[in-house]
Amino acid sequence: QQQVKQSPQSLIVQKGGIPIINCAYENTAFDYFPWYQQFPGKGPALLIAIRPDVSEKKEGRFTISFNKSAKQFSLHIMDSQPGDSATYFCAASDDYGNNRLAFGKGNQVVVIP
């Protein structure tokens, strides 16, 4: 059972475009929502994270939008660059419960020069 559902599966954008990746969750006990970036053959690394008490968070060219009532959150990559080509995973955890970190299936983003 996928606790976090991620879409679309892959995206191809031109340099400077804004790829948007969406995630949806069901468990209302989730209280921490990170995004991870993974390059081929490497482990994922944290990109940005949000908690449900805010609706948006920006770090550099990366923005998370969070909609608590819809149980959805999304990642926007502003002014995308070829170096942003990677697989992106959304995740969620219930840190006041069992500290289990659940991931989406991942989204491959390709930025064409």
Place this chain on the structure above:
Amino acid sequence: DGGITQSPKYLFRKEGQNVTLSCEQNLNHDAMYWYRQDPGQGLRLIYYSQIVNDFQKGDIAEGYSVSREKKESFPLTVTSAQKNPTAFYLCASRGDMNTEAFFGQGTRLTVV
């Protein structure tokens, strides 16, 4: 340097053999996790541990076993009962609640 180390990077196993993947962290984190990554499947949780001498099954624990005898170590054994063990295995650790999970560089296991 603080971090999480997985070894080996590549591992080949014959069918019917058990094999153990190593995961060590020097971040003083309480929680540790094992994930399996297959193309198009994302990261699927195998086992996780919140504290020494305690661990819980994840979504795909069948055919795997773990131990947590020390805070810094969380080895994963892929047993012969695992029907399709060829995959990329990732270990992670976390400190306090709502904090970043740090991942190792992964172990690619191939059954030959």
